[in-house]
Every structure is written in structure tokens, then in C-alpha cells.
Amino acid sequence: MMKSGLKQVFLTKPKSVINDNKSKFRIINPKYRNVIVTIMAFSIMLSGIFAFSVTGSDVYTAAENDNEEPSEPAQIADMPDAQVAFFTEEPQTVNAYGLYIDGSFIAAVVSEDDIYNSLNMLLEAKTASFSVSNIINTQFMNEIEIVNSEFTPDHIVESSLLMNLLGIVDENTYTFNLSSVSGEKVNTELSVMVQSDSQTTVDLAYDTEYVDTDLKTAGYEKVVNTGKVGIGVANYENVYIDGELVQSNYISTDIITEPVDEVIERGVLTKDKSVDTIGILEYPYTGRISSYYGWRDLGYHYGLDLVAFSGGCYGDDVHAAGDGVVCFAGTKVGFGTVIYIDHGSGLITVYGHLSAMGVKVGDIVKTSDVIGQIGATGRVTGPHLHFEVQKDGKRVDPLLYLKRK
DSSP states (O other): OOOOSOOOOOSSSSSSSOOOOOOOOOOOGGGHHHHHHHHHHHHHHHHHHHHHHHHHHSOOOOSTTTTSOOOOOOOHSSSSSHHGGGGGSSSOEEEEEEEEOOOEEEEEOOHHHHHHHHHHHHHHHHTTOOOOOEEEEEEEOEEEEEEEEOOOOGGBOOHHHHHHHEEEEEEEEOOOOOOOTTTTOOOOOOOOEEEEEEEEEEEEEEOOEEEEEEEEEEOOEEEEOOOOOEEEEEEEEEEEEETEEEEEEEEEEEEEOOOOOOOEEEEEEEEEHHHHHTSSBBOOOEEEEEOOOOEEEEEESEEEEEEOOOOOSSTOOOEEESEEEEEEEEEEEEEEEEEEEEEEEEEEEEEEEEEESSSOOOOOTTTOOOOOEEBBBBSSSSSEEEEEETTEEEOOOOGGGBOOO
């Protein structure tokens, strides 16, 4: 029995089942379908009329017995499979790759590479439209899905049409307007995130160091080493959304020039203190002062250097500056051979760079007792006596405690 009410059925959404095998079907261009259907229908009608008028026989092949189903009409049975699909209840589908952007269907293509190539062109063009340099990464902010499934031919397009649907007019012209092959409106716009790095030259602040001196009264300040600002390069990682900076993260700073700290000498002497302390100690050596307490080219000098008025002083006697007890006699880094005498009330005197010692720890000494001889041990440039005064654990200017010459 001849089937009637022939109709075409097309899928509007892909099936959920994904098939990795690529389609080998030849796809009929949808714009020629109506013409083909009309010609084929007209041919079938003429063939039927001709068959009845000439032979008077049925176009169907009779079944050999009543239990068999009648065969297909001869005209349909002789058609290629792709054409038969147009005249059956079963819809024709082809395995392809569908592109969805933010849930909206754009189109399907036979080759997955066509989608990736088009999206990469679009991403590069979109990124190039932003004023962003030193780009390290780009990506779409949209939800993009590529689904391998079964699609009807009217939803499958060539790569050139896919590019048009994505807003690619040609290699140099882009509208970025999205549309769907189904004709449905695509209610989304492409959004691109760009990551880049940047560098900025910055000043590196210097620190200020204060060095207290008992040689100057309180309120006195003098810059003995001028501070200098350093130079660095700050590194940042930036995030742009559609060309607008939304985040900038500090990464690190490369130092080009180190800052130089400023050193300020600050007076802490009070008038009462200077009157109370001056003259309580004797000079440990009768020579001259070659270097005073305070700032000098090699750094801060926390004592007095004493040498002979003329000639060498190596081996000359060193005397105790006051009554006290030897609390250290030995060697220390920088000082070489050195003696410490505790005079009580938090007052200690130090005798450094000695060539020999005449006392030991625990010995009681009186003012002007010989305790050792001048030498050149430790860090020195020549023989001399390095003399320090410590008050309550702090090194102070010895001139505040020595008798006036």
C-alpha cells in the first residue's frame, strides 16, 4: 500500500549522545531542497500515470502470500539512501560538531577544526582591538561548548558561513555580532579576558640612622652621611576585561640602584652630666690623639686613638685610667689583644690593639698602673692604643670623662 502524507522532520537541538566517528555523508545544500522535492514528486506522478496507462498493472510487487508485507514503491526503492530520507517518517541526521555560546546554538560543522580556527581568529581580532601590551594570556569569558552529536542538514554549514555567523566578514573585517543558523536570536556578546605584565620605575626610600654622641649637647644634629634614593623596577600582573583594567597585582621589585642610608649625629649631652663626669679618669697614654670619637670615612669611631707625639709608640706602656678590677683580658675581633677594667657605677674602660698584657681577669688595679704595652693587633693600620669608655653598657665619648690637658 502506498504511503501518503510525506513530510520532512528536522532536529532543532542535537541529541545528547556523542559519537566520535566523523560523518562521511554527503550533505545536500538546504537551499536546493524544495526544488529537488518538487522535481522528484512530479517525476513520480508521471511515472505512475504512464505505468497504469501502458500496462494496467500495479506498481507494487505482489506478495507471494497473504502474510507478507507489500514491498516499497518501486520509485522509492530505487532512490539513493540520502533521498529516501526526505520521503520517510524518520528524520535525516548527520554526525557533526555543534557550537554553543552561553547556551545559544550557533551552527554545526563536519570538522571540529573549523570551530577552533574560527574562534581563534575571533579571539585574536578581539584582543587586537584593545590597547593592551605585553600580553601573556587571553581567553573568552563566555561559556563555549563544542558538542559532537547528530544534526539535521539545515543546521550544518561550511566553515565560511560559520565565520559569518560569528561576525567574521573576512580576515580584516570583524563585526563580532553573533547569529544562529536556525534564525533564532543570539542574546549574548563575546567577552574577552586579557592578562598582561607591566613594569614601573619606582624610587626606593632610604633609612635614617641616628648616632648619639655625648660630645654634643641635646638638640644638636648634623648629617654626617647624606641619604640617597635608590631606583627600582616594580613588576605587576594586570587583568583586563574587554579592554578595561579590572585588577593589578604587585609581583616584585627589581633593584637597579641600592638606596644609601642617611646618618645623623645627634647630641645627647646635658650640662649637668658633663660637669659631673669630666676629670674622673686619667689618660692611659701620654701621646697625642690621632682619631677622635665620632663619624669618620670608615664609619663611626667609638673611642680615641692615641699615638706618640713623635716617632713610634710600639711597646710603650699603657696605664689604667682609674681604680678598678680587670673584667676581661684576652683577644676580640677587631680589637686584637684587649683589656677591660670595671670602675664601678656602670663605668668600664677598654684598651685595645695591645702587643702584651700585664694583668689578668680579677686583678685589682690602681690609677696609672701599667697594664700592658701598645701594639698593632686586631684591625689596624699601624701601632696605636684604642681607648674606649662605656657607661651603663653604652659607648660614650672618652673626652667627657678624661681630665683636661
